[in-house]
Amino acid sequence: ELKVEQNPLFLSMQEGKNYTIYCNYSTTSDRLYWYRQDPGKSLESLFVLLSNGAVKQEGRLMASLDTKARLSTLHITAAVHDLSATYFCAVDSLTGNQFYFGTGTSLTVIP
Amino acid sequence: DTAVSQTPKYLVTQMGNDKSIKCEQNLGHDTMYWYKQDSKKFLKIMFSYNNKELIINETVPNRFSPKSPDKAHLNLHINSLELGDSAVYFCASSQGGTTNTGELFFGEGSRLTVL
Numbered sequence: 162e163l164k165v166e167q168n169p170l171f172l173s174m175q176e177g178k179n180y181t182i183y184c185n186y187s188t189t190s191d192r193l194y195w196y197r198q199d200p201g202k203s204l205e206s207l208f209v210l211l212s213n214g215a216v217k218q219e220g221r222l223m224a225s226l227d228t229k230a231r232l233s234t235l236h237i238t239a240a241v242h243d244l245s246a247t248y249f250c251a252v253d254s255l256t257g258n259q260f261y262f263g264t265g266t267s268l269t270v271i272p
Numbered sequence: 273d274t275a276v277s278q279t280p281k282y283l284v285t286q287m288g289n290d291k292s293i294k295c296e297q298n299l300g301h302d303t304m305y306w307y308k309q310d311s312k313k314f315l316k317i318m319f320s321y322n323n324k325e326l327i328i329n330e331t332v333p334n335r336f337s338p339k340s341p342d343k344a345h346l347n348l349h350i351n352s353l354e355l356g357d358s359a360v361y362f363c364a365s366s367q368g369g370t371t372n373t374g375e376l377f378f379g380e381g382s383r384l385t386v387l
Binding site (some may be wrong): 162192194196198202203204205206209211247249251253259260261262264265267 | 305307313314315316317320328330362364366373374375376377378379380381
């Protein structure tokens, strides 16, 4: 089974600070996804990374993918309270139609 | 118009009962999934259906039986419910193929509580 690990599991940061969430996976894959989940809500797609070196940015979030290192990062710039949520990375195995999720990173941004 | 819809949103039931959760997607996707999210928020894939055919069953107890009458619907039936089945169950869909992004679109979730 493909393993996907995120760290940290919990992150508490002050508004205005920067931080990076890491996502490592155990097998070859060219597709990686980031999702956001607010408490009691569903998962919302943030980024789709489809090739080595892919970088996507939306507002204060930037995601990147290094398929050789089997690593994706989600970088938060100048955090604001509205970014408080749980963030998941997910990997689609090469055989397709098999999404495996990371453990999630629970982010709390403190005013 | 909700893309992936699940019903019911909440289920409270006694141990030993049988329950079903329904899922429908209007995105025209070929593949549908059931995920279980436990109290620690871990998301675990349970089933995946591609064009009405089961393609994953990740060591799920056989008390759980998915049924897909057509590619737009994937229902989950659970027999003899146990306390450990309490969780949020998410339905999702995706469109595979090299020309698509393949991302998952999730339903709102169905929170099951077994007493």
